Structures are given as structure tokens and as C-alpha cells.
Amino acid sequence: MHAWPASDVPALPGKGRDLRIHDTATGGPVTVDPGPVARIYVCGITPYDATHIGHAATYNAFDLVQRVWLDTQRxxxxxxxxxxxDDPLLERAAxxxxxxxxxxERETALFREDMTALRMLPPQHYIGAVEAIPxxxxxxxxxxxxGAAYVLDGDVYFSVEADPHFGEVSGLDAEAMRLLSAERGGDPERPGKKNPLDPMLWMAAREGEPDWDGGSLGRGRPGWHIECVAIALDHLGMGFDVQGGGSDLAFPHHEMGASHAQALTGEYPFAKAYVHAGMVxxxxxxxxxxxxxxxxxSTLRRAGVDPAAIRxxxxxxxxxxxxxxxxxxxDEAVARLARWRAAVSRPDGPAAQxxxxxxxxxxxxxxxxxxALAAVDRWAALQESTGGTDEGAPGVVSRTVDALLGVAL
Structure with missing residues (x-):
């Protein structure tokens, strides 16, 4: 599966700072020091209703992570x-x-168009669950x-007790986990499970639904969490720098994924930091x-809204x-964009370093x-009120906003 084209990221003078970011697993800030190559996995869409503003807000957050790292020359x-x-996709299609x-395919194509318009930097590896099944x-x-998994009426379940670190990503107690599991695709009430929280790894073929060759597992299709684990391990390995997604993924998705990977490899942790964006x-x-x-x-774009204002x-x-x-x-974003563009359109301005x-x-x-927006606002206000004599300043501001915030002025 292919991603979308990358927009150019201007190089800025000097060098950026290492990223300090909130880690859900520890409940506080951590400094992410990736070394020369930073590794990040961000959970993608289930393509049946893309791309809404909640999606865009999440991917914008992890686009900023990339831009900070690029500015540190990594x-x-x-x-x-x-x-x-997945079930929701099949239900919508039916x-x-x-x-x-x-x-x-249609919704994934629309997602690519929206990401391109919003100037989100693309992943190097954009992998569909279907292509990951082998x-x-x-x-x-x-x-x-x-022994970390077991079969129940043909379906295969992961035993959460196989990972001694289970629960450390979300920090939730068992009752909170059980409630969220029921809300977010789990089946805690299914009889016969060793633990109500045990998630499905492989769903045996159901009549009228697509299925694939599962080798010794029989025909069926994969569970949600193991999909991301397989893709992440294949392309990033254990101990990658950031696992990202919306806050509703902390449990069960990221919790279960971490346990799957840790049980598979005997290594800890799956990711060094678990970073979650808020809900819109x-x-x-x-x-x-x-x-x-x-x-x-896409609706906003068709109505003539500048993608830079959406961003x-x-x-x-x-x-x-x-x-x-x-x-x-x-409306406030549209007005801000107009102010910034007016400010950088002048031939000179206040110093911008x-x-x-x-x-x-x-x-x-x-x-x-x-x-960051407030800092640019202050420069733009100074430009409007007093101007300046630095001929290079508007260009520096424009390149900074482009490189670090992803907004083309």
C-alpha cells in the first residue's frame, strides 16, 4: 500500500531541541532521545469514514513530532x-x-488526499492489515x-496473564479495563475465556464474511491488536521511540499490543513512550x-476552506x-492565516531569530x-505596528512556520 507525497521541509538555521513529551505509561514527561534514527508507529484509520477533524488532530500531533525530530537533524x-x-468496515459496507x-479503497484514497492537502508528512511504510496477514x-x-494463547471454539485468544507488564501502558484497574473492553471492541462477557480481558488474536471464519488462510489456525482473519504488532515488529523492531494514536487507543489497543509484543519477544518495552492525542x-x-x-x-476543502486554515x-x-x-x-484560524500571510508579504520586518x-x-x-502560534502572532503584530529593517526576516518566519508547524504561507 502506498502513502501520499511528502511536502518539502525547509532547513532552518541552527539545530532544534530534543523532544520532551508526555508518556501515558509513566504519567509524566519523558525526554525522547532516539539516536540518529527516530522510530515512530502511529495507528491509522479504519477506512469507512475518513477523514474527520478528530483524525486530523491526531495525525497533526504526530506530524509535529516528526518535524521536531527533523529539526534536530535526525x-x-x-x-x-x-x-x-475489521467489523466496523464490514458493517458499514453491509x-x-x-x-x-x-x-x-475509496476511503483510504480520500484520507491520502486530505493528508496531502494538510501537508502531513507521510510514513515510510504504510501497511494495510490485509497485506500484513502473512x-x-x-x-x-x-x-x-x-502457551500465551489458547483456542476457544475455533477462535484464538491471547492470555493477558502471559505478560507480567500487562496494565502498565494505561495504568487502569481491572474493572475500568473491563468496562472499556466492552465499549471498544472486546468481548469480556464471552463464556470460556480464561480472563474476561483476553483479546482475540485470530477470528475463525464466519459465514458470509471474508477470511484468509491461517495455516495451523484455520481460515479466518486477524484480531485488531496483533495487526499493529506484526507491522511494527517487522518495520521497527522492539523498543521503538514513540507509539502514537488517539487517547481512546491507550486501552485496549496499545495496552494489548504491548503485551502481545512483549510475550512474543521476551523483551520490554514494546515502545519507549506512549503518546496520545485528545478527542475532538x-x-x-x-x-x-x-x-x-x-x-x-474533505467537506471543508470542497467548501473552499484553505487547508492551511484547517491546520x-x-x-x-x-x-x-x-x-x-x-x-x-x-473563523479564528482563517483570520490568523490572513494576518500571518500579510506580515510575511512585506519586504522586510523585525528580526526573527x-x-x-x-x-x-x-x-x-x-x-x-x-x-508556538502565540510567538508568531507577536512577530506579526510587531510587523503590523512598527515594521522593521531586516530584509531576511519575513522569509525566516515563513520557513519556520512551514518547517515546524507545517503551514505554508
Whole structure:
């Protein structure tokens, strides 16, 4: 599966700062020191309703991570999956009387278009669950052989007790996990499971649903969590730098994925930092496909909204914050974009080297994009009120906003 084209990232004078970011597993900030090659895995879409503003906010956060690392002159190995086979996709296709593969391909293509328009840097490896199945099956077989998995009526389950570190990603107690498991695709009430929290690794073939050759597992399709584990281990290995996604993935998805990988390899940890973006609401409720309260990037683009303004609307909120999309949010972003473009259109302006360092410092401090925007706002206001004599300043500002915030002025 191919990703989308990369936009150029201008080089800035000097060198950026190492990233300090909030780690869900420890509950506090950690300094991520990747070495010369930074490794990041971000969980991708289930392609049946893309791309809404909640998606965009999540991928914007991890785009900023990449931009901070690039500014420190590191290389990046970025991997993202597409869950192109899963119950919600099949349910949507059945509801609309559409072939599930056509639905997945169309929504994935739309997602690529939106990511390109928003100037999100693409992953080096963009992998669909279906294409990963040949690598998933041997992992499930290994878990069975080691006793970390068991069969229940033809389905294969992972035993969470096989990983002594289970629970350390989310930090939740058993009852909270059980409630979230029921809400987020698990089946804690299924009779016969060793532990109600045990997640499915391989679903035996169901009549009327697609299935694949699972070798000794029989025909079927993979569970959600093992999909990402197989892809991450294949392209990044254990101990990669950042596991990313929305805050609703901390449990069960990232918790279970970490345990799968740790049980498979005997190594710890799966990822050095677990980083989660907040949720975006609309009309008082979290944007979700089930509720249907979604604002789509493609709809905004078709209405003539500049993608740079959409991106600024995301950057105006700290990535870990839960926030609400409103017309005011977008109007403020449109106005900010106009001010910035007017400011950099002049032939000279106030000196901008301090601004570069302010933006660097803000982003290195847990991706504090609102503080970075405020720094650019101050420069633009000074440009408007008093101007300056530095002929290179507008270009420096424009390149800084492009390189570090992904906004083309």
C-alpha cells in the first residue's frame, strides 16, 4: 500500500531541541532521545469514514513530532497501518450495500488526499492489515506454541496473564479495563475465556464474511491488536521511540499490543513512550462514527476552506487537550492565516531569530503548538505596528512556520 507525497521541509538555521513529551505509561514527561534514527508507529484509520477533524488532530500531533525530530537533524522511520479489514468496515459496507474492499479503497484514497492537502508528512511504510496477514499468522502460531494463547471454539485468544507488564501502558484497574473492553471492541462477557480481558488474536471464519488462510489456525482473519504488532515488529523492531494514536487507543489497543509484543519477544518495552492525542467534540459530544457527529476535512476543502486554515485550527489546541470544533475555531484560524500571510508579504520586518528559537522551545516542550502560534502572532503584530529593517526576516518566519508547524504561507 502506498502513502501520499511528502511536502518539502525547509532547513532552518541552527539545530532544534530534543523532544520532551508526555508518556501515558509513566504519567509524566519523558525526554525522547532516539539516536540518529527516530522510530515512530502511529495507528491509522479504519477506512469507512475518513477523514474527520478528530483524525486530523491526531495525525497533526504526530506530524509535529516528526518535524521536531527533523529539526534536530535526525532521520525518521515512521510506520502507519490501515485497518482495512475489521467489523466496523464490514458493517458499514453491509449497511450501504457496498463491497467492503471498494469502500476501504475509496476511503483510504480520500484520507491520502486530505493528508496531502494538510501537508502531513507521510510514513515510510504504510501497511494495510490485509497485506500484513502473512506476517500475522506466524506470530499467532508462536503465541499458541508458547502457551500465551489458547483456542476457544475455533477462535484464538491471547492470555493477558502471559505478560507480567500487562496494565502498565494505561495504568487502569481491572474493572475500568473491563468496562472499556466492552465499549471498544472486546468481548469480556464471552463464556470460556480464561480472563474476561483476553483479546482475540485470530477470528475463525464466519459465514458470509471474508477470511484468509491461517495455516495451523484455520481460515479466518486477524484480531485488531496483533495487526499493529506484526507491522511494527517487522518495520521497527522492539523498543521503538514513540507509539502514537488517539487517547481512546491507550486501552485496549496499545495496552494489548504491548503485551502481545512483549510475550512474543521476551523483551520490554514494546515502545519507549506512549503518546496520545485528545478527542475532538462537536455539539457537546466526542466526534465519532457511531454518533455520526463528524466534520470532514474533505467537506471543508470542497467548501473552499484553505487547508492551511484547517491546520491552524488544529494547532490552536494542545494535542493532549480535549476540545470542541466550532465555527469560531475555524473563523479564528482563517483570520490568523490572513494576518500571518500579510506580515510575511512585506519586504522586510523585525528580526526573527528569536522567533525561531521560541517556536523550537515551544514544540520541544510537549508539542506546545498554542505557544508556538502565540510567538508568531507577536512577530506579526510587531510587523503590523512598527515594521522593521531586516530584509531576511519575513522569509525566516515563513520557513519556520512551514518547517515546524507545517503551514505554508
Amino acid at each position: 532521520q525518521i522511520q515512521y510506520v502507519q497501518n490501515v485497518t482495512d479489514i 449497511r450501504d450495500g457496498e463491497d467492503w474492499t471498494g469502500l476501504a 506476517g500475522i499468522v506466524p506470530l499467532v502460531e508462536r503465541l499458541c506454541e508458547s 467534540a462537536l455539539d457537546g459530544a466526542k466526534m465519532s462514527k457511531s454518533k455520526g457527529n463528524l466534520v470532514f476535512v 491552524l485550527s488544529l494547532l490552536a489546541h494542545h494535542y493532549r487537550a480535549d476540545w470542541e470544533w466550532t465555527d469560531k475555531v475555524l 528569536d522567533l525561531v528559537e521560541e517556536v523550537r522551545e515551544a514544540l520541544s516542550n510537549d508539542l506546545d503548538a498554542p505557544a
